[in-house]
Amino acid sequence: MSTNATNLAANNIRILAASMVEKAKSGHPGGAMGGADFINVLYSEFLQYDPQTPSWIGRDRFFLDPGHMAPMLYAQLALTGKYTLDELAQLRQWGSPTTGHPEFEIARGVENTSGPLGQGHSYAVGAAIAAKFLAAHTGNPTFEKETIYAYISDGGVQEEISQGSARIAGVLGLDNLVMFYDSNDIQLSTETKAVMNEDTAAKYRALGWEVIEINGNDADQIRKALAQAKAVKGKPALIIGKCIMGKGALKEDGSSYERNCKTHGAPLGGDAYKNTIKNLGGDPENPFVIFPEVKELYAKRAEELKKIVADRYAEEKAWASANADKAAQLTEWFSGKAPKIDWSKVQQKDNDATRNASAACLSVLAEQVPNMICASADLSNSDKTDGFLKKTTAFTKGDFSGAFFQAGVAELTMACCCIGMALHGGVIPACGTFFVFSDYMKPAVRMAALMQLPVKFIWTHDAFRVGEDGPTHEPVEQEAQIRLMEKLKNHKGQNSMLVLRPADAQETTAAWKLAMENTATPTALILSRQNINNLPAGNDYSQAAKGAYIVAGSDNNPDVILVASGSEVSTLVAGAELIRKDGKKVRIVSVPSEGLFRSQSKDYQKSVLPAGVKKFGLTAGLPVNLQGLVPESEGSVWGLESFGFSAPYKVLDEKLGFTAENVYNQVKKLF
Numbered sequence: 001m002s003t004n005a006t007n008l009a010a011n012n013i014r015i016l017a018a019s020m021v022e023k024a025k026s027g028h029p030g031g032a033m034g035g036a037d038f039i040n041v042l043y044s045e046f047l048q049y050d051p052q053t054p055s056w057i058g059r060d061r062f063f064l065d066p067g068h069m070a071p072m073l074y075a076q077l078a079l080t081g082k083y084t085l086d087e088l089a090q091l092r093q094w095g096s097p098t099t100g101h102p103e104f105e106i107a108r109g110v111e112n113t114s115g116p117l118g119q120g121h122s123y124a125v126g127a128a129i130a131a132k133f134l135a136a137h138t139g140n141p142t143f144e145k146e147t148i149y150a151y152i153s154d155g156g157v158q159e160e161i162s163q164g165s166a167r168i169a170g171v172l173g174l175d176n177l178v179m180f181y182d183s184n185d186i187q188l189s190t191e192t193k194a195v196m197n198e199d200t201a202a203k204y205r206a207l208g209w210e211v212i213e214i215n216g217n218d219a220d221q222i223r224k225a226l227a228q229a230k231a232v233k234g235k236p237a238l239i240i241g242k243c244i245m246g247k248g249a250l251k252e253d254g255s256s257y258e259r260n261c262k263t264h265g266a267p268l269g270g271d272a273y274k275n276t277i278k279n280l281g282g283d284p285e286n287p288f289v290i291f292p293e294v295k296e297l298y299a300k301r302a303e304e305l306k307k308i309v310a311d312r313y314a315e316e317k318a319w320a321s322a323n324a325d326k327a328a329q330l331t332e333w334f335s336g337k338a339p340k341i342d343w344s345k346v347q348q349k350d351n352d353a354t355r356n357a358s359a360a361c362l363s364v365l366a367e368q369v370p371n372m373i374c375a376s377a378d379l380s381n382s383d384k385t386d387g388f389l390k391k392t393t394a395f396t397k398g399d400f401s402g403a404f405f406q407a408g409v410a411e412l413t414m415a416c417c418c419i420g421m422a423l424h425g426g427v428i429p430a431c432g433t434f435f436v437f438s439d440y441m442k443p444a445v446r447m448a449a450l451m452q453l454p455v456k457f458i459w460t461h462d463a464f465r466v467g468e469d470g471p472t473h474e475p476v477e478q479e480a481q482i483r484l485m486e487k488l489k490n491h492k493g494q495n496s497m498l499v500l501r502p503a504d505a506q507e508t509t510a511a512w513k514l515a516m517e518n519t520a521t522p523t524a525l526i527l528s529r530q531n532i533n534n535l536p537a538g539n540d541y542s543q544a545a546k547g548a549y550i551v552a553g554s555d556n557n558p559d560v561i562l563v564a565s566g567s568e569v570s571t572l573v574a575g576a577e578l579i580r581k582d583g584k585k586v587r588i589v590s591v592p593s594e595g596l597f598r599s600q601s602k603d604y605q606k607s608v609l610p611a612g613v614k615k616f617g618l619t620a621g622l623p624v625n626l627q628g629l630v631p632e633s634e635g636s637v638w639g640l641e642s643f644g645f646s647a648p649y650k651v652l653d654e655k656l657g658f659t660a661e662n663v664y665n666q667v668k669k670l671f
């Protein structure tokens with residue numbers, strides 16, 4: 001590789017990145033300019049992808065963690081033809097594909113949305129797990145050859161999630177993972193030394209990584225380090241590149257503008273910009289240009305890739321013809337279509353806790369969905385993901401023949417790894433923990449929703465009825481928080497998430513069916529720890545698919561409609577008995593998902609909850625959970641207004657008013 005052309009290409013990336021930000025009058029030039037040498041060597045010499053088929057399943061994947069370095073990625077992808085120069089010039093503008101931070105779009109070579117620091121490189125860990133899983137479960141040699149690259153910066157290393165991701169990558173010996181750390185000693189508001197003085201290399205070595213330290217602006221050292229990192233066996237590799245923030249930048253007086261916090265998040269500005277572009281060999285009046293030598297460099301790489309990809313396709317084809325069934329299955333897995341499941345195989349016990357009912361579903365899913373991966377953050381026997389685990393084995397270093405991912409006590413790491421698996425494609429990830437700890441996962445859930453990834457979140461111990469553990473473990477406001485994601489629309493105009501809180505064991509099967517059929521967004525299942533009485537006999541559970549429905553045994557022309565989700569529905573059923581004794585007719589509505597219900601026709605919504613009929617809602621969360629369904633003018637909602645208290649749950653039910661008697665008393669007040 002000609003060093004001149006390589007360095008020229010890196011400068012070309014710097015020119016484009018600085019110019020995008022200058023034109024947008026907003027953005028982050030400094031980091032992008034520092035990282036240009038690495039990304040350029042990676043794309044011009046190492047990354048294996050098919051320029052014609054960006055979705056090729058065996059491609060290497062590049063996960064960017066610091067999304068603020070978007071201009072670096074866009075400039076790089078312009079050199080490989082995925083963005084036009086005009087598109088670069090439209091950075092951060094309405095309707096432009098060059099959004100402020102990169103947004104997941106495989107066709108353009110953007111493997112993940114990034115912005116919240118720390119998450120991006122954790123997706124890479126999940127993707128590396130998915131590749132190992134697919135290699136073990138299909139035998140297709142292409143997955144053995146795939147390398148997952150991650151790019152992390154000081155901010156990502158400082159984020160706590162880096163500890164969890166590095167631990168997992170080390171424990172599982174993910175030698176298909178190569179991470180570059182852009183260590184430029186500068187961050188947004190300070191130099192890094194003001195906030196970190198750890199020995200990062202020693203830290204990652206202690207976590208089981210191979211660590212290589214280089215000058216991150218030296219193409220030759222980058223090249224050698226990448227070759228060395230790719231060859232490492234049995235552990236992930238970290239290349240720590242000392243990079244120069246704002247490399248090549250000059251101030252308006254012509255002095256150096258390198259290693260300066262000011263270049264982190266603002267245009268270089270005026271004469272500083274002009275001096276910088278000239279210094280890098282560009283024309284400030286016409287900066288959106290790809291130099292002929294750089295075009296040639298990438299044309300040459302495109303030719304090399306043709307050969308590389310042709311060989312890989314031939315290898316995949318040979319495997320496919322020798323393994324026709326598996327090949328057909330693999331195509332199905334990567335189609336993203338919902339798997340075919342025989343739900344009649346699920347055996348539910350009467351009056352069971354919905355977490356147990358979920359285990360019954362997971363047990364069948366483990367048998368019937370061979371590309372499903374289930375995870376737990378050290379609670380598998382309590383969140384009942386062990387229903388899945390009992391049918392398989394957990395991943396260990398060198399053995400990915402099972403399908404369970406023990407994430408350890410690291411909920412955000414677990415969620416991000418599952419997102420990474422979904423981004424990789426070919427697998428269906430699910431993960432479980434206590435609902436109260438969904439708080440530790442929320443930033444990842446939001447990203448899964450933004451990226452429209454069908455990750456399944458299993459949250460058990462759904463209410464104050466975890467009583468003995470006390471208020472630290474009692475979810476109260478969590479349901480209200482997560483249901484906000486049902487109200488938020490994604491870019492396709494769909495509810496950004498499906499959130500289901502089933503009312504009994506059978507409704508849990510219906511909820512899992514909806515979760516598995518939902519390939520468009522993440523799904524949450526909110527499940528009880530305690531046993532719940534079955535809904536009345538004859539209940540038509542298929543109606544759960546409408547988000548809310550009239551429970552069997554309801555009276556026609558009701559005087560009052562009782563509304564709840566989850567275990568509170570059975571409390572309403574008990575309360576209805578008392579209300580009927582007063583000669584009133586009662587309807588009970590189970591609402592596993594208000595979001596789904598609001599997506600039904602207005603006629604259906606009105607038929608279930610007609611206006612003008614008195615209503616009463618019961619929720620073990622904040623009253624707001626049901627206030628959209630029970631207008632103040634028509635009734636009242638009984639909910640929880642505090643963190644909860646420590647006591648056995650039956651005592652809490654009494655003290656907090658979650659009893660048939662209180663339902664009766666509250667409804668009586670409406671008349």
Ligand SMILES: Cc1ncc(C[n+]2csc(CCOP(=O)(O)OP(=O)(O)O)c2C)c(N)n1
Nearest residue numbers: 031115116117153154155156186187188264
């Ligand atoms: C979770 C999260 N917290 C805060 C930010 C805001 N932020 C963006 S970049 C940055 C500093 C990053 O420093 P570094 O990673 O070293 O990038 P560099 O300045 O070197 O480009 C911060 C705090 C963010 N994007 N994500």
Ligand SMILES: [Mg+2]
Nearest residue numbers: 154184186187
């Ligand atoms: Mg930095």
